[in-house]
Amino acid sequence: MSRTFPSPSRRFAALPPYPLAGFPEARRRLEAEGVDVLDLSAGDADLPPPPQAVQALREALEDPAMSRYPFNVGLPAFRRAVAEWMARRFGVEVDPLREILPLIGSKEGIAHLPLGILNPGDAAVLPDPGYQPYFGGVWLAGGEPVRVPLRREHGFLIPFQEIPARVVSRAKLLYLNYPNNPTTAVAEREYLEEAVAFCRRHGLVLVYDNAYSEIAFDGYRPPSILEVPGAKEVALEFHSFSKTFNMTGWRLGWAVGGAPLVEILGRVKSFLDTGVFLAVQAAGAAALEAWEKWVPGNVETFRKRRDAAVLALRGEGFDVAVPRATMYLWIPIPTGEPSLDFGRRALEEGGVLLLPGRALGEGGEGYFRLALTTSEDRLREAARRLGRLLG
Secondary structure (H helix, E strand, O other): OOOOOOOOOHHHHOOOOOOOOOHHHHHHHHHHOOOOOEEOOOOOOOOOOOHHHHHHHHHHHOOHHHHOOOOOOOOHHHHHHHHHHHHHHHOOOOOOOOOEEEEOOHHHHHHHOHHHHOOOOOEEEEEEOOOHHHHHHHHHOOOEEEEEEOOHHHOOOOOHHHOOHHHHOOEEEEEEOOOOOOOOOOOOHHHHHHHHHHHHHHOOEEEEEOOOOOOEOOOOOOOOHHHOOOHHHOEEEEEEHHHHOOOHHHOOEEEEEOHHHHHHHHHHHHOOOOOOOHHHHHHHHHHHHHHHHHHHHHHHHHHHHHHHHHHHHHHOOOOOOOOOEOOEEEEEOOOOOOHHHHHHHHHHHHOEEOEEHHHHOHHHOOEEEEEOOOOHHHHHHHHHHHHHOOO
């Protein structure tokens, strides 16, 4: 007599359901019917990566040594390039061997870190709305995710003084992400100093997601948390090639911080993966070397898209703030309907696929996120279609 196929774990079964159920199926149906669907849901730009990265990848592929196991050590040239870039960009000096860890995209490092920090029942403070791997990593590690709403009246910053003491006493991790996805909010130096002081006072590890540090406009230059004195003792910062260099599919990023925290994440990863393809790391090093000359032109493209989309959406009746950073617009829903309902109508009636705020947490209710991942003309067309939903 055969056994019944085992059911999923209780922890897996308690993961929240997929918030956009039905959206992919609706998109496929509409496209099969000939509808021109404008996909502005994901932060996946239609722009090319730096040619220097592409050339470096081609050359690396010819080297048989690049096809060996990378392990956590990875490519020394990549580690050096990251350390040099951190020094040039932020004035932060780091040891390339002990204080940097190559990642298969920042997402996996962010999600895996709780496995090395949390015991069952330990709390982690998360922004709400926020990137889903914050919640997933904490939950799958057996921790308790405590979501703190990001409110407009607070500038979409987590107000540390409002986190209940009973949560702080059980917390081991605090997640921050500025420039912020999805709200586009930015954090000034004073706030980051407050965050570091808060974590030092309460013994928390600060997980600082800095994936959008280079997509900033109008003279704004987002800082690194490691610029704050004493941050290296409590903070681990995550960077990604996905947004800065249009390399979403290449899966490359890094963690940087004090050696003890880097060592914890590295040891967790040693049980889960064997590192990033060395040829991709060679391409990443080339991209970082091209940063100073290449990135400004890429950012200017996003600025033009931002300005075109803001103007068009305002003309259709939307209350759109002009973001200082990221590749998104975070827009209140004028109709007052739930964000998932508005998202379904946008797709079914307007052929526009966007991200309802609720998909990133209850704190995102009442908003939708629109990604600046297509041309100015296509963004204007999306604004016209969305405007028709307002009647």
